[in-house]
Amino acid sequence: MPASLLGFDIRTSSMADKIPLDADTIVLDVDLGNGENIAKLAAFRKAAPARCKQIFAITKGNLQEELQATTLGARKTIHRPVGDAGLAKIIEDIRETAGILTPTASKAVNGAAKTLENTFARFTTNKPVDLGEVAATGEEIAKTISNIGVNEWLSTVRAYHHTTFQHILIVTGLACAFATNMGMRKADIEKLTTAGLLHDIGKVDIPASILDKPGKLTAEEFDVIRTHPGAGYKFLARQDGIAEDVLDAILHHHEFLNGSGYPDGLAGDQIRDLTRILTICDIMGALLERRTYKEPFTVAESLAILLQMANDGKLEMVLVHALGRTLEKNVNSIQQTPDESLIALAPLYQSPVEAR
Numbered sequence: 001m002p003a004s005l006l007g008f009d010i011r012t013s014s015m016a017d018k019i020p021l022d023a024d025t026i027v028l029d030v031d032l033g034n035g036e037n038i039a040k041l042a043a044f045r046k047a048a049p050a051r052c053k054q055i056f057a058i059t060k061g062n063l064q065e066e067l068q069a070t071t072l073g074a075r076k077t078i079h080r081p082v083g084d085a086g087l088a089k090i091i092e093d094i095r096e097t098a099g100i101l102t103p104t105a106s107k108a109v110n111g112a113a114k115t116l117e118n119t120f121a122r123f124t125t126n127k128p129v130d131l132g133e134v135a136a137t138g139e140e141i142a143k144t145i146s147n148i149g150v151n152e153w154l155s156t157v158r159a160y161h162h163t164t165f166q167h168i169l170i171v172t173g174l175a176c177a178f179a180t181n182m183g184m185r186k187a188d189i190e191k192l193t194t195a196g197l198l199h200d201i202g203k204v205d206i207p208a209s210i211l212d213k214p215g216k217l218t219a220e221e222f223d224v225i226r227t228h229p230g231a232g233y234k235f236l237a238r239q240d241g242i243a244e245d246v247l248d249a250i251l252h253h254h255e256f257l258n259g260s261g262y263p264d265g266l267a268g269d270q271i272r273d274l275t276r277i278l279t280i281c282d283i284m285g286a287l288l289e290r291r292t293y294k295e296p297f298t299v300a301e302s303l304a305i306l307l308q309m310a311n312d313g314k315l316e317m318v319l320v321h322a323l324g325r326t327l328e329k330n331v332n333s334i335q336q337t338p339d340e341s342l343i344a345l346a347p348l349y350q351s352p353v354e355a356r
């Protein structure tokens with residue numbers, strides 16, 4: 001499916017199915033000459049999220065159908081049969097109107113995804129990762145962010161379909177923007193970017209049924225999740241050329257200052273600066289992402305949750321503020337439609353977000 005290359009997830013449903021909450025657009029290909037269909041269609045469309053665009057497929061030259069589609073609220077009509085080319089066209093339209101995936105950004109995202117694919121495959125086959133490729137990708141991400149801004153980077157990456165890669169690209173982008181904004185040395189920015197790209201490599205071995213499980217994890221499942229920093233560290237520590245603090249950030253990106261994190265329950269000074277920064281960017285990323293067990297939070301909501309965690313003694317307040325400042329300038333332009341019911345549910349999402 002060419003559309004997957006453009007970073008969109010496409011599903012085919014019947015009218016009996018529920019429309020996913022995150023659907024941007026529905027393409028309806030239904031015989032409008034059939035009264036029974038119209039009634040079913042009305043019920044189906046009613047369940048669509050308000051911002052979801054509706055495009056009707058009609059038979060070319062059938063004016064009656066064209067009129068009916070317009071009456072039913074079609075934003076646009078396309079001609080049957082709806083094939084790959086038609087869908088690709090629609091997706092291009094959506095990208096353009098949404099202002100996402102500018103050519104530079106999409107090129108950088110696709111390049112980075114390719115690197116992640118290669119790098120994660122090395123973990124599976126137990127071969128050393130190509131550090132040159134990882135570093136070049138990190139540099140490309142840094143360059144792209146300095147051109148288009150961290151916000152545009154986040155919007156672009158959020159449209160990317162592979163959830164673990166999306167997470168890594170978001171965390172790396174945040175870490176890179178944070179470090180640059182803080183005026184960190186070039187060598188440290190590079191370290192943080194590398195750590196961002198590699199931090200969840202140990203997730204390769206965790207079954208998707210656990211990683212993407214909707215809802216709360218059992219204690220046993222959480223034990224499996226807790227193995228990923230150690231697995232990643234063990235794999236990477238065997239090869240030369242990865243700085244010690246990068247390895248430390250990978251092993252300890254789920255530790256909290258008050259000792260309540262994993263895998264080692266480190267506390268306070270035992271957690272290095274680079275690791276603390278990666279941890280905050282990691283949680284911020286998880287909050288901003290859509291996952292099978294949670295809707296995305298806005299930047300403002302995510303910052304509120306991070307501040308709460310800093311108040312609880314888990315994260316360093318100064319660093320949370322610094323991340324806030326990094327994103328502040330761009331808060332308004334982040335495309336989000338916060339839903340009040342989600343905000344009310346926010347506290348429920350906290351623990352799974354911290355955990356995974």
Ligand SMILES: [Fe+2]
Pocket residue numbers: 199200228253254356
């Ligand atoms: Fe992780």
Ligand SMILES: [Fe+2]
Pocket residue numbers: 167171199200282356
């Ligand atoms: Fe992560």
